[in-house]
Amino acid sequence: MxxxxxxxxxxxxxxxxxxxxxxxxxxxxxxxxxxxxxxxxxxxxxxxxxxxxxxxxxxxxxxxxxxxxxxxxxxxxxxxxxxxxxxxxxxxxxxxxxxxxxxxxxxxxxxxxxxPVGSLYNLKENSICKLDNKNCSECIWYYERAYMKPFPQASISMLLNSTIGRxxxxxxxxxxxxxxxxxxxxxxxxxxxxxxxxxxxxxxxxLPDILHIPIEGDDVGYFGGLNPLKGFPLLMKAWLKVFPRHKARIHATMLKGLSNSEQLKSIGIIPYGRLNERFYENIYKKVKVVSVPSIWQEPVSYVVIEALLRGRLLVASKVGGIPEIANGLKGALLVNPNDADALAEALDLALSMDKSEAVELGLKNRENVLKRFxxxxxxxxxxxxxxxxxx
CATH class of the missing domain: 3.40.50.2000 (Glycogen Phosphorylase B;)
Incomplete structure (x- = not known):
């Protein structure tokens, strides 16, 4: 064939x-x-x-x-x-x-x-798009501006996606x-x-061919970038509740334009741009917990899959296809989307685990995902x- x-x-x-x-x-x-x-x-x-x-x-x-x-x-x-x-x-x-x-x-x-923008999520109303309640042009405009797109680019996107895109x-x-x-x-x-x-x-x-990386630190990894659907603002809100109780930091990648932000660093968030493979794996060694605070119905998440295959604890939103990957895993804490308090509680619980427990649960995460898929x-x-x- x-x-x-x-x-x-x-x-x-x-x-x-x-x-x-x-x-x-x-x-x-x-x-x-x-x-x-x-x-x-x-x-x-x-x-x-x-x-x-x-x-x-x-x-x-x-x-x-x-x-x-x-x-x-x-x-x-x-x-x-x-x-x-x-x-x-x-x-x-x-x-x-x-x-x-x-x-x-x-x-x-x-x-x-x-x-037309592939999300079926209304950012302005923080809700899933309904068939009988679609306002694509307004939704697209709000999405593009939330993504910090320049005015001309956002305008072109709104015009094309709300007409030809449909x-x-x-x-x-x-x-x-x-x-x-x-x-x-x-x-x-x-x-x-x-x-x-x-x-x-x-x-x-x-499944990608991903090796287990031993846990060497107690930090959190966030790999969703500035896409508003990936929930970085929600993570920041939750982190402000958790940060005072832990010495951990968040290593946040794909934050183009914010890699020198002193404001983020002051609350324990270390921002990076796009990383090469070697640097990325070095960051992963410092991470005990991976957070995926998505607010949309994510179809599936390779970030989730990678976290489990790398042998990490997972704190993620209970949205879309994520539960189909991680439901029932003791090392995966799934919370309702757009709930900063629940996200903070799950992060607090994961960060409070000692290293031996985190390693054990992380290895079980890897083992179970390899069996499931x-x-x-x-x-x-x-x-x-x-x-x-x-x-």
């Missing part, structure tokens, strides 16, 4: 969706599937892997608002494929279906295109199958487009979807 993957970026660019796409590409090749990948980002950024053919295509525009010129090589790749597996480029689906007559499977890593859902109706990463994600997505239920599947993302099974289920749409 020949599988053509469409992805704007590929790991280590991007985030969890790009990582999952990369891991699936490797697993498919290991299962004797012929794989080729089309991207639009800078391919020389990727780690060299000779078995994965990557083709960079020129596009006109930015992000999902692009035009893809149909040059000769691209036509050859579509003709070569038996199935097209889309992590991005949803606007190409009508062309793939009607011109090249190829089955299309899309992997939904957020809530796009049910929501049309992408029409393209998805043409697909042969949709793959979701958690049951919670699929259920919420399909509340906004129930007609797609009959061709929807849930397949848990593959199986990369071979995930790849097998995805191949089965490909076989269904090509039969």
């Amino acid at each position: 020949n599988v053509l993957i469409l992805s704007e970026k590929l790991w280590p660019e991007g985030s969890g969706g790009e990582l999952a796409t990369y891991l699936y590409a490797k697993l498919l090749i290991e299962n004797d599937i012929n794989v080729k990948v089309i991207i639009s980002s800078t391919s020389n950024y990727f780690k060299a892997w000779s078995e994965l053919p990557i083709y960079k295509i020129p596009v006109i525009g930015y992000s999902k608002y692009t035009v893809v010129p149909m040059f000769k090589k691209l036509r050859e790749l579509f003709k070569w494929s038996d199935v097209v597996y889309c992590a991005d480029f949803f606007h190409a689906i009508p062309l793939i279906k009607k011109v090249f007559k190829k089955p299309v499977v899309i992997h939904v890593h957020s809530y796009f295109p049910a929501c 049309s992408f859902l029409n393209f998805v109706t043409l697909t042969d199958a949709l793959v979701f990463v958690s049951n919670a994600q699929r259920n919420l997505f399909l509340e906004h487009t129930s007609s797609l239920r009959h061709k929807s599947y849930v397949i848990y993302n593959p 199986n990369n071979f099974k995930s790849a097998e289920e995805l191949i089965r979807v490909f076989e269904r749409v090509t039969s």
Whole structure:
């Protein structure tokens, strides 16, 4: 079987969706599937892997608002494929279906295109978007400004996403199958487009090959950056209740523009920008607890998975697909979202554990996650979807 993957970026660019796409590409090749990948980002950024053919295509525009010129090589790749597996480029689906007559499977890593910005969360009202109460333009504007986007950029995003962005859902109706990463994600997505239920599947993302790192410190790790949906303001509010009782600090990454903030450092929050792998692992050694205070219904979280595989205690919001990963783990404390008091209490409890207890629970976290999820099974289920749409 020949599988053509469409992805704007590929790991280590991007985030969890790009990582999952990369891991699936490797697993498919290991299962004797012929794989080729089309991207639009800078391919020389990727780690060299000779078995994965990557083709960079020129596009006109930015992000999902692009035009893809149909040059000769691209036509050859579509003709070569038996199935097209889309992590991005949803606007190409009508062309793939009607011109090249190829089955299309899309992997939904957020809530796009049910929501033009992929969140289905109204930041202004701090609530999940309801089908009968959508005000996309106001919501998008509030989201972009909360993300500290400049006025012109926020204005363009509001204009495009509240108009053209809402049309992408029409393209998805043409697909042969949709793959979701958690049951919670699929259920919420399909509340906004129930007609797609009959061709929807849930397949848990593959686990990355992550080694256990011994705990050397008593600190907290936060790896969500400034994205307002990731809950950094909520964590700060909770931390002010916890900080006076503990000597611990928070190591917070992806805080671009705040890495020299003396105000954060004064309350024990050590901000970093984007870190290379070696520096990141050095930070992890200092961390006993990882906090994931997300306020939206996060489809799944590789930050959660990494924390558990690294053998860390977890304090996270009980949202989206996170409980499907961490429910029942003694070393994982799940709290209601947007509840600073509950988050502070959970952080206080985790930080109060002595090192031996934290190490023991962390190792059990790792052991249980490795038992719950199986990369071979995930790849097998995805191949089965490909076989269904090509039969």
